Amino acid sequence: MNELLLRELVPAVIGVLVRRGADFAAAEDAVQDALVEAVRVWPDDAPRDPKGWLVTVAWRKFLDSARADTSRRHREVRVEAEPVPGPVEGADDTLRLYFLCAHPSLTPASAVALTLRAVGGLTTRQIAQAYLVPEATMAQRISRAKRTVSGVRFNQPGDVATVLRVLYLVFNEGYSGDIDLAAEAIRLTRQLAARIKHEEVAGLLALMLLHHARRPARTTPDGRLVPLAEQDRGLWDTRMIAEGVDVLQAALARDRLGEFQAQAAIAALHADAQTAEETDWVQIVEWYDELVRLTGSPVARLNRAVAVGEADGPRAGLAALAELDPSLPRHTAAAAYLHERDGDPVTAARLYAEAARAAPSLPERDHLTRQAARLNARLRG
Amino acid sequence: MAKYLLLKHYRGAPAPVNDVPMEQWTPEELTAHVQYMRDFAARLESTGEYVDSQELSPEGTFVRFDGEGRPPATDGPFAETKDLIAGWMVIDVETYERALELAAELSAAPGAGGKPIHEWLEVRPFLGGACTVTE
Numbered sequence: 442m443n444e445l446l447l448r449e450l451v452p453a454v455i456g457v458l459v460r461r462g463a464d465f466a467a468a469e470d471a472v473q474d475a476l477v478e479a480v481r482v483w484p485d486d487a488p489r490d491p492k493g494w495l496v497t498v499a500w501r502k503f504l505d506s507a508r509a510d511t512s513r514r515h516r517e518v519r520v521e522a523e524p525v526p527g528p529v530e531g532a533d534d535t536l537r538l539y540f541l542c543a544h545p546s547l548t549p550a551s552a553v554a555l556t557l558r559a560v561g562g563l564t565t566r567q568i569a570q571a572y573l574v575p576e577a578t579m580a581q582r583i584s585r586a587k588r589t590v591s592g593v594r595f596n597q598p599g600d601v602a603t604v605l606r607v608l609y610l611v612f613n614e615g616y617s618g619d620i621d622l623a624a625e626a627i628r629l630t631r632q633l634a635a636r637i638k639h640e641e642v643a644g645l646l647a648l649m650l651l652h653h654a655r656r657p658a659r660t661t662p663d664g665r666l667v668p669l670a671e672q673d674r675g676l677w678d679t680r681m682i683a684e685g686v687d688v689l690q691a692a693l694a695r696d697r698l699g700e701f702q703a704q705a706a707i708a709a710l711h712a713d714a715q716t717a718e719e720t721d722w723v724q725i726v727e728w729y730d731e732l733v734r735l736t737g738s739p740v741a742r743l744n745r746a747v748a749v750g751e752a753d754g755p756r757a758g759l760a761a762l763a764e765l766d767p768s769l770p771r772h773t774a775a776a777a778y779l780h781e782r783d784g785d786p787v788t789a790a791r792l793y794a795e796a797a798r799a800a801p802s803l804p805e806r807d808h809l810t811r812q813a814a815r816l817n818a819r820l821r822g
Numbered sequence: 823m824a825k826y827l828l829l830k831h832y833r834g835a836p837a838p839v840n841d842v843p844m845e846q847w848t849p850e851e852l853t854a855h856v857q858y859m860r861d862f863a864a865r866l867e868s869t870g871e872y873v874d875s876q877e878l879s880p881e882g883t884f885v886r887f888d889g890e891g892r893p894p895a896t897d898g899p900f901a902e903t904k905d906l907i908a909g910w911m912v913i914d915v916e917t918y919e920r921a922l923e924l925a926a927e928l929s930a931a932p933g934a935g936g937k938p939i940h941e942w943l944e945v946r947p948f949l950g951g952a953c954t955v956t957e
Contacts, residue, residue: 549916550823554870572823573873574873575867577867578866578871578872578873578914579870581867581869581870583870585869801949801950803949803950
């Protein structure tokens with residue numbers, strides 16, 4: 442049995458323990474312990490019923506730690522060895538865990554960590570490595586998160602929008618080290634989409650697939666960013682794009698537009714173009730108009746200005762940009778790009794260099810510095 | 823979450839309010855200071871915000887490549903170097919405001935007379951990796 446299949450069982454097993462009377466925090470710990478044992482024992486002695494095995498072992502771990510707890514507190518052992526009668530599995534424990542782990546009382550970082558552990562079945566060490574913090578720090582982040590939601594009823598319905606924000610955060614973190622967080626976010630969103638019929642869940646899944654399909658083309662092997670227009674489209678994963686487009690079309694057909702569907706539609710239009718020149722910028726601007734209407738987001742307005750520059754020419758793009766707050770992230774980079782397209786390499790080079798100094802990430806800084814260097818070399822030559 | 827470096831300087835930062843050099847503190851004041859730093863780091867670990875901390879010796883030498891087949895060229899240490907890093911702490915926090923709050927707390931470590939040093943710490947954001955959705 443591979444690790445992924447094992448991890449898929451985690452939320453349901455936590456659900457069984459909670460249903461039998463364990464509190465969420467203790468159940469989650471017990472299932473982690475059982476996972477560790479499964480990884481140790483299964484290669485030599487794989488159970489016929491993996492889920493049943495996990496439930497049995499996790500329940501035993503839970504009882505052990507509950508007994509240790511109560512005896513530490515010099516109290517009578519109240520937890521019975523036999524599970525209380527009741528449904529073995531609830532309507533959808535996995536779905537409930539998504540809501541609990543994204544509960545609005547949690548900070549985004551806590552919700553992310555808890556979701557990756559309790560829904561994703563990752564170990565604390567794996568999550569710590571993915572976020573480049575010590576394991577002890579991540580362990581504390583997770584146990585605090587569990588304390589925060591300890592008063593929340595397990596079967597309390599939640600808001601799907603909060604879950605989507607958490608999954609989107611995981612996706613956007615990308616990948617560093619062994620754990621590919623973008624792939625993990627897709628797996629978790631796919632699992633959610635299979636459980637709940639909701640246009641925005643589908644919209645987010647489509648958005649992730651359409652972006653992920655282009656990942657091999659987005660950076661060079663040495664880590665340089667490749668702008669969309671210069672990407673080798675032969676490297677795009679056409680099957681993943683086709684799946685993303687299918688998921689999106691099914692969602693749009695239900696006629697309840699949301700921000701993730703609008704973003705996915707923009708990504709789909711990019712993915713649909715065989716060459717950069719064939720991109721349907723007019724439609725992309727229309728989708729950005731929808732996105733701005735739905736979210737009012739300044740980032741969406743900024744991206745819209747760049748798209749206007751492609752659809753109606755750089756002057757129109759610069760005019761749209763002039764209406765926005767110049768302190769917006771990437772405003773200077775967008776201005777540099779539009780000025781170059783407008784035939785003003787002097788201004789563009791200056792703005793690229795300025796944008797590089799303010800860039801929030803190393804790959805972006807390098808990319809913008811290289812743009813400035815390219816123009817400066819041309820101006821000298 | 824975003825990572826920040828809290829930089830402590832031997833020299834180069836503006837003078838702290840409680841500016842008595844460490845070698846003139848009492849042993850109890852030194853113990854209290856060290857304990858404060860430890861407690862601070864332990865508390866950050868418990869809030870899930872601690873990443874790393876290190877202290878540097880004041881000695882330092884500049885090194886550069888001096889040509890193929892030659893040993894590295896060295897220079898210094900320079901007594902007059904304007905800016906000298908003493909150590910750092912790396913934190914992983916939800917907001918910039920939180921980074922400032924923690925730096926201020928660290929700057930309140932007790933010094934001579936058990937009073938806060940009010941030393942100036944420099945807060946520097948890390949450059950992160952690229953996020954996936956940028957177009």
